[in-house]
Amino acid sequence: MCIEFGEWQIRxxxxxxxxxxxxxxxxRKVWRNLRDRFPHPYRVRHAEVWIDLAAAQxxxxxxxxxxxxxxxxxxxxxxxxDVHRRSANVGYWLGEPYxxxxxxxxxxxxxxxxxxxxxxxxxxxxxxxxxxxxxARVLEKAGYEYEGRLRKSITKDGQTIDEWLYATVRG
Amino acid sequence: MRIEFxxxxxxxxxxxxxxxxxxxxxNRAVWRNLWDRHPYPYGIADAExxxxxxxxQxxxxxxxxxxxxxxxxxIGMLPQDDVARISAEVGYWLGEPFxxxxxVTGxxxxxxxxxxxxxxxxxxxxxxxxxxxxxARVLEKAGYEYEGCLRKSVIKDGEILDQWLYAIVREQGPxx
Numbered sequence: 001m002c003i004e005f006g007e008w009q010i011r012x013x014x015x016x017x018x019x020x021x022x023x024x025x026x027x028r029k030v031w032r033n034l035r036d037r038f039p040h041p042y043r044v045r046h047a048e049v050w051i052d053l054a055a056a057q058x059x060x061x062x063x064x065x066x067x068x069x070x071x072x073x074x075x076x077x078x079x080x081x082d083v084h085r086r087s088a089n090v091g092y093w094l095g096e097p098y099x100x101x102x103x104x105x106x107x108x109x110x111x112x113x114x115x116x117x118x119x120x121x122x123x124x125x126x127x128x129x130x131x132x133x134x135x136a137r138v139l140e141k142a143g144y145e146y147e148g149r150l151r152k153s154i155t156k157d158g159q160t161i162d163e164w165l166y167a168t169v170r171g
Numbered sequence: 172m173r174i175e176f177x178x179x180x181x182x183x184x185x186x187x188x189x190x191x192x193x194x195x196x197x198n199r200a201v202w203r204n205l206w207d208r209h210p211y212p213y214g215i216a217d218a219e220x221x222x223x224x225x226x227x228q229x230x231x232x233x234x235x236x237x238x239x240x241x242x243x244x245x246i247g248m249l250p251q252d253d254v255a256r257i258s259a260e261v262g263y264w265l266g267e268p269f270x271x272x273x274x275v276t277g278x279x280x281x282x283x284x285x286x287x288x289x290x291x292x293x294x295x296x297x298x299x300x301x302x303x304x305x306x307a308r309v310l311e312k313a314g315y316e317y318e319g320c321l322r323k324s325v326i327k328d329g330e331i332l333d334q335w336l337y338a339i340v341r342e343q344g345p346x347x
Contacts, residue, residue, distance in 0.1 A: 035253045035254050036253050036254055037253055082206045082207050082208055083206050083207055083325040083326060083327050084324065084325060085326065086323070086325075086326050086331060087323070087324050087325075122323045122326075122331055123321075123322065123323045123324055125321070125324075147319040147320060147321060147322070147336075148318040148319020148320075148336060149318060149319075150294075150296070150318060150336075150338065151294065151318065151338060151340045152257070152258075152293050152294045152340040152341075153255060153257075153258050153294055153296075153338075154254040154255050154257070154258070155254060155256065155257050155293075156254050160257060160293055165319060165321075165336075167321065167322060167324075169322045169323045171323075171331070
């Protein structure tokens with residue numbers, strides 16, 4: 001899979017992405033807004049395990065955000081089951097050198113279009129930690145709407161914090 | 172586990188609960204507000220499988236709502252993982268002959284107290300399908316607060332529906 005947007009792209013991970021994924025992921029400021037399964041420190045072997053996992057998933061739901069030369073982040077979808085099977089949760093991260101340039105917004109817009117078309121979804125939602133208003137702005141600019149505050153819903157970096165829930169719906 | 176409230180109880184399942192659980196669970200009006208993993212029709216084999224599953228949970232998170240004589244429903248929670256490990260989703264159903272008597276509200280208060288005092292949980296939440304205002308009232312009476320409308324978040328009985336999100340949080344934070 002490859003979706004181009006400007007000079008950037010969303011594409012399948014490649015084994016040779018491990019070095020650049022680890023370089024951009026090994027950042028406490030990135031880790032602090034992600035689940036704990038995204039480790040810190042983040043080494044090349046962590047990137048290799050993640051890239052193998054992404055490649056083994058059917059359907060493929062986790063992709064690289066990339067420049068023409070290397071992976072600079074990740075974006076993915078967690079499909080749900082049972083009565084929630086028409087909805088999914090989206091997550092993303094971008095290497096710090098690329099922040100503040102609209103890349104995450106455009107990646108999310110492109111990925112959202114792809115996901116609705118590819119997976120027969122009517123809803124995609126995202127959870128933002130309360131200390132990450134930049135990510136909430138990304139979601140709003142990409143057309144997601146605020147649905148509510150999930151009080152004390154997670155523990156991260158030793159603190160119990162709220163999340164903001166955003167979603168976009170179709171059909 | 173056994174918590175008594177006003178002549179009713181929330182207690183651990185027993186294998187002998189299967190016939191009663193199947194009798195009350197085999198109801199389209201019950202099925203319509205639950206996940207599809209609660210099948211309809213709902214037979215004794217389904218009830219036996221569910222009870223077995225409940226008894227395998229460690230820690231114990233799925234319980235019978237019962238009279239002195241028999242199981243009349245089910246209440247439980249699904250602990251979340253990773254950064255959400257301080258949170259669990261609660262769910263419940265009650266046999267139709269026992270509706271509108273405050274039994275689920277009492278059971279939910281008992282389960283909530285158990286979750287906050289015996290398990291190290293900070294947040295319990297529940298999602299209610301938009302066609303089930305009775306369940307929203309149960310949550311409100313048990314102290315849960317409305318947090319938002321999850322648009323088009325479920326498909327049930329062939330329809331795409333909104334859900335209402337309710338939650339209750341433990342004010343003192345995690346137990347050290």
